[in-house]
Amino acid sequence: MKGIVFSEFIEMVEDKFSPEIADQIIQSASGRLKTGGSYTSVGVYDHIELVELVKELSAVSNIPVDDLVTTFGVHLAGRFSVLYPTFFEGVTSTLDFLESVDNHIHIEVKKLYPGAELPEFKTERNGSQLIMEYSSTRPFSSLAKGLIEGSGLYYGETLEVEAEDLSKGLGNHMRFTITRV
Amino acid sequence: MRNTLEELEKQISLLERRFSRERDARKEAEKLLEQKSLELYETNQLLRMENLRIMKLIQSLPVAMVLYDQKTVIAVNPSFESLFGESPEGRSVAETEARLGLEMRDHPEYRVQHEIHKQGETHEEVTTVLVQYVPLIEHHTADAVHETLMVAMDISDRIKNDEVQQYAAFQAGIAEMSASILHNIGNIVTGMHGSLMHLGRIPPQIKRLEKGVSKALEQSQQAEDTDLVATNQRNEQVMQATVKILSGLRGEEKMVQYIDKLELGIHHIGEIIQLQQKAARPDTHITSFNFPSMLNDTLSLIQDRIEKYNIEVVRDLDPKLQKVELPRNPMIQMVMNFIKNSMEAVGERLLEEYSHQGKIEIITAVVGENSFKLTVRDNGCGIYPDRLEKIFVFGETNKEQGSGYGLHSAANFVRSLNGKLYAESDGENSGAAMIVQLPIRVDR
Structure with a gap:
């Protein structure tokens, strides 16, 4: 997984909780982290390390893991819009943007990082409703949900996001029904 | 105070850990950066080589x-x-x-x-x-x-080759059609010959009848009254012979039908010839083309023959005449016909004057706003003054094996475009010129 996800996660924990909490979860999980909790945005790390960090944060904050990951997704979408504005500027609505993820954004990401393992998004548009099916080798459907909600915030639109688990609890296959309200 | 100190120590410890992690991260980032720089350098080298390869390829x-x-x-x-x-x-x-x-x-x-x-x-x-x-x-x-x-x-060569093939196919088509037409005419002529044979039998029989009746009349005038019986007998014999011959002629009552058949046959042959003339007319589709280019293409079609006769071809083309909108194929046919005739005229003169240097001039000149003149002049055997107008008539030819169709066809083509075509010559061994005036553009 790209290092930017890790560095942004640590920054979010520092901002939303505190630097002490961030330090605490790294310290607690360090025995299970190959990197020892040192991340650079240009590196590539095992996604398990993020899972470990989120688990620790959940234990410290008493917030469910899924809620934390979704919140992180919202934060990440906001950061992506600052770091990679060109992907957001070409379209004018959340649903249009989400439709472009698989057939435009991911193609460009692949050009930049040929080895990147990206999740797959199949979309089906029906007016103001978009059905988006997420599938990945990693259990981050909650992160996808947060990214969807964060995109809605960027475009100033209110969205209703219904999630249907297609992975029997594994979190790697989910159907989202997104409705613009 | 102790609490503040402990708090401070905690903060320092936290900062130290953060610093340590940041330092590790920076080291890793530097390592990655170095690795990426190397990759970039290698990619750059590859791109330079690829660029060089492509440039060499393009140059070659x-x-x-x-x-x-x-x-x-x-x-x-x-x-x-x-x-x-x-x-x-x-x-x-x-x-x-x-x-x-x-x-x-x-x-x-x-x-x-x-x-x-x-x-x-x-x-x-x-x-x-x-x-x-x-x-x-x-x-x-x-x-x-x-x-x-x-x-x-x-694609000039490709166009020329296409034209050569098109022209050859056209000529082959005409040859094939001519063979078929001649076959059909042959069948009709065979039928007509049968009718003529039947008709040919009639004059000798009439002649026999005339001879018999004349003889009977002569004998009747010379006979004495005593010979009356004998005369009557002869007259009777003559009458019987006459009836027999007339009866024979009556057997030829199909004579009218034979004559009808002959008329029909002649009419049919006329129709076939008309059909041939119509079908042999090239595509009259009007296209926009470059006239000097068309002349070059036409000359290239018969370049080998020009070289064979060692004829000098001189072009004097008006630069104002470029794009024309005319039927291109018939134009090529016409120009080619003029040049072929000129070559043959030069060839004929060479038979008498071995050292004669053949020359064909092709001259164009814009006349008025929408008209131009094309002259194909040679220094060949020339045309007798009394034939200057006749050469455009169908079947008229100066050549031993000519059909008399080429210039006739050219005249028809020029007439169809409301143009003018005429020949000039000062007579035997004085050369000749074909002069055609045509509109630059005709309505499609």
Whole structure:
């Protein structure tokens, strides 16, 4: 997984909780982290390390893991819009943007990082409703949900996001029904 | 105080850990950066090699290529310089467009046919090229700088070959049709011959009848009264013979039918000849074409024969006459016919004057606003004054094996375009000229 996800996660924990909490979860999980909790945005790390960090944060904050990951997704979408504005500027609505993820954004990401393992998004548009099916080798459907909600915030639109688990609890296959309200 | 100190120590410890993690991260980032720099360097080297390879390839390709962006011509290969006669490398696109008379598009992908006019030693040479514009971008935007590759291929030979094949196919078609027509006419003539044979039997029988009746009359005048019985007997015999002959002639009552058959046969032959004339007329589709180029193409069709007779061909073409809108194929046929006739006239004169240097002049001149004159003049055997007008009549020919169809067909073609065609000659061994005046454009 790209290092930017890790560095942004640590920054979010520092901002939303505190630097002490961030330090605490790294310290607690360090025995299970190959990197020892040192991340650079240009590196590539095992996604398990993020899972470990989120688990620790959940234990410290008493917030469910899924809620934390979704919140992180919202934060990440906001950061992506600052770091990679060109992907957001070409379209004018959340649903249009989400439709472009698989057939435009991911193609460009692949050009930049040929080895990147990206999740797959199949979309089906029906007016103001978009059905988006997420599938990945990693259990981050909650992160996808947060990214969807964060995109809605960027475009100033209110969205209703219904999630249907297609992975029997594994979190790697989910159907989202997104409705613009 | 102790609490503050403990708090401070905690903060320092936290900062130390953060610093340590940041330092580790920085080290890793530096390592990655170095690795990426190396990869970038290698990629750059590969790109340079690839660029060199592509440039060499472009330089060596036999098709003309020019690379340009919206403002400047970036690169040109030697084939381009050779084909267009100049290298616009480094020039502005606007100036290059003006010099070449060719639009340099930047998008989308497009193909166009273009003519390059170059002044040769004796005449203007026209090269037809197929130009293709290939934008080297995925998505066109008006403001972004982007490059376009223009590829030009010389298709003059291909066009000439097509014309040679088209003409050969046309001639072969006519030959095949002629054979079929002659076969049909032969069948009709056979039928007519039968009718004629039947009709041919009638005159001898009438002659026999005339002879018998004359003899009977003569004997009757010379006979005495005593011979009356004998005379009556002879008259009776003559009458019987007459009845027999007339009866025989009555048997030929189909005579009228034979005559009808002959008439029908003649009519049928006329129809077949008309059909042949109609079908042998080339495509009269009006097209826009370059007249000097058409003359060059026509000459190239019979270049081998011109060389065989060692004839000097001189062109004196009016530069104002370029694009015309006329039926191209019949025009080629007509010009070719003039030139062939001139060659044969030169050949005939050579039989008498072995050292004679044959010469054919092709002259064009624009006349008025929408008219031009084409003259094909030779220094061959010439035409007798009394034949100057007759040579355009069907079947009239000066040649031993001529059909008398070529100039007749040319006259018909010129007439159909409301033009004029006439011949000039000062007589035997004084050469001759075919002069045709035609509109530059006719309505399609």
